[in-house]
Each structure stands twice: as structure tokens, then as C-alpha cells.
Amino acid sequence: MNCVGKWIVFLGAPGCGKGTQAESLVSENNFTVVSMGDILRENKTKSVAAYDGMTIGEIIGNGILLPDEIVMGLVKDELKKIDSVVNRNLLFDGIPRTIGQAESLSLLAEEFKKKIDKVLNFVIDDEIIFKRILGRYKCSKCGKIYNDFFLSPKVSGVCDVCGGNKFDRRTDDNEESLKKRLSEYHSKTHILIDFYSKLGMLYNVNANDDPQKVREFVLDSLNAKKES
Numbered sequence: 001m002n003c004v005g006k007w008i009v010f011l012g013a014p015g016c017g018k019g020t021q022a023e024s025l026v027s028e029n030n031f032t033v034v035s036m037g038d039i040l041r042e043n044k045t046k047s048v049a050a051y052d053g054m055t056i057g058e059i060i061g062n063g064i065l066l067p068d069e070i071v072m073g074l075v076k077d078e079l080k081k082i083d084s085v086v087n088r089n090l091l092f093d094g095i096p097r098t099i100g101q102a103e104s105l106s107l108l109a110e111e112f113k114k115k116i117d118k119v120l121n122f123v124i125d126d127e128i129i130f131k132r133i134l135g136r137y138k139c140s141k142c143g144k145i146y147n148d149f150f151l152s153p154k155v156s157g158v159c160d161v162c163g164g165n166k167f168d169r170r171t172d173d174n175e176e177s178l179k180k181r182l183s184e185y186h187s188k189t190h191i192l193i194d195f196y197s198k199l200g201m202l203y204n205v206n207a208n209d210d211p212q213k214v215r216e217f218v219l220d221s222l223n224a225k226k227e228s
């Protein structure tokens with residue numbers, strides 16, 4: 001895929017595999033990822049005058065939703081830091097999260113003489129997300145990742161790579177919290193899906209398959225000609 005200066009948005013629930021797809025677009029297709037998670041981490045000690053000098057980290061930590069204006073200000077600052085940004089393919093991950101941010105991202109694109117080219121929506125069964133996230137564990141010694149449902153060691157309880165027999169599971173992902181995260185995601189995202197769908201910008205990517213297959217779907221979507 002040859003393209004220069006395209007702006008793409010990824011929409012997808014936690015565990016949908018969009019991170020993996022983003023990595024391969026970066027390494028093989030000259031994309032730069034603009035990730036909201038990364039931007040917030042980088043700016044967590046920045047203080048915000050409108051909140052009496054509280055830092056971004058403190059605001060989020062207090063459960064306050066950052067106003068779109070502040071979020072998009074951070075995004076704009078981030079874009080300015082990217083070398084020859086107008087010549088780069090940009091992939092927005094975690095941005096936008098609201099209609100306000102979507103509108104302001106389009107305006108931001110105009111400022112850079114660009115437009116949002118496509119919005120890829122990773123469609124995946126919740127059941128598969130559950131298996132991917134809750135089934136995941138790793139070898140304590142070498143870090144090799146396994147999954148109860150998809151990838152067990154050849155000999156049960158023994159790491160294929162290093163022969164270790166201790167494994168770690170992430171404790172923050174239990175079924176209840178994951179259910180909550182997914183339902184929050186769906187309730188917040190459906191308006192964005194409608195918004196981009198009406199604009200003819202939305203491409204659904206079947207994310208139920210393995211990463212190789214999903215990558216083909218992603219490239220097909222990026223290469224697809226718009227009907228209008």
C-alpha cells in the first residue's frame with residue numbers, strides 16, 4: 001500500500017487487536033500512531049489553568065472527564081512535535097471518543113491541509129475478547145505469552161521456551177471489570193460509529209480472525225475506493 005499523508009482513525013474495544021494492527025502499519029506502511037493513552041501519560045504532570053492548576057493526571061484520577069477542548073489541544077501539540085507531519089500517514093488510536101472530538105479532529109485535519117481518510121471499526125464478538133483477555137497468562141521467567149483458549153504450552157504447566165513452571169496472570173482483568181469496560185465502550189462508541197457511517201467514512205473490519213487475516217482486512221479497507 002503506497003500512500004502519503006493519510007489520516008486514519010481506529011475504533012475498537014479493548015482486546016480487539018487494533019494495537020497489533022497499528023504496530024504492523026507502523027513497521028510496514030510508514031504510519032505514525034497518535035495514541036490518546038500515550039498522550040495522556042506524557043502530559044500527566046501538566047497543569048491546567050481552567051482546573052485551578054490541577055494536573056491532567058489529577059483530573060483524570062478524580063474521575064473527571066477531560067473537556068474535548070483540552071483533549072484536542074493536547075492532540076494538536078502532539079502533532080506539532082512529529083517531524084514533517086504533513087508527509088506522514090497518521091493513525092489515531094483512542095481519538096476521537098466523542099462527537100465533539102470527532103468534529104474538532106476534522107477541523108484539525110483541515111488546518112494541516114488534510115482530511116480524515118477512513119475510519120476503521122474493528123468488529124469483534126465480545127466472547128472472543130473475553131477469551132483473549134481473561135485466558136491470557138505469561139511465563140514468569142521469560143515472559144512468553146500463553147492463552148487458556150488459544151495457546152497452551154506443549155507440555156501442560158511447562159514453558160515451551162525456557163522450561164519454567166511458574167506463570168503470571170494479570171489480576172486487574174476479571175470478568176466483572178471486563179464486562180463493565182466493554183459495555184462502557186459500546187455505549188460511548190455507537191454514536192461515533194453512526195456519525196462516521198453517515199459521512200461514508202466507516203469501514204468495518206472483521207476482527208474475529210487471527211492477526212494475519214485481520215491485517216488483510218485492514219489493508220483491503222485502506223485500499224478500498226470510496227463509493228461517493
Ligand SMILES: [Zn+2]
Pocket residue numbers: 139140141142143144159160161162163164
Ligand atoms: Zn518461559
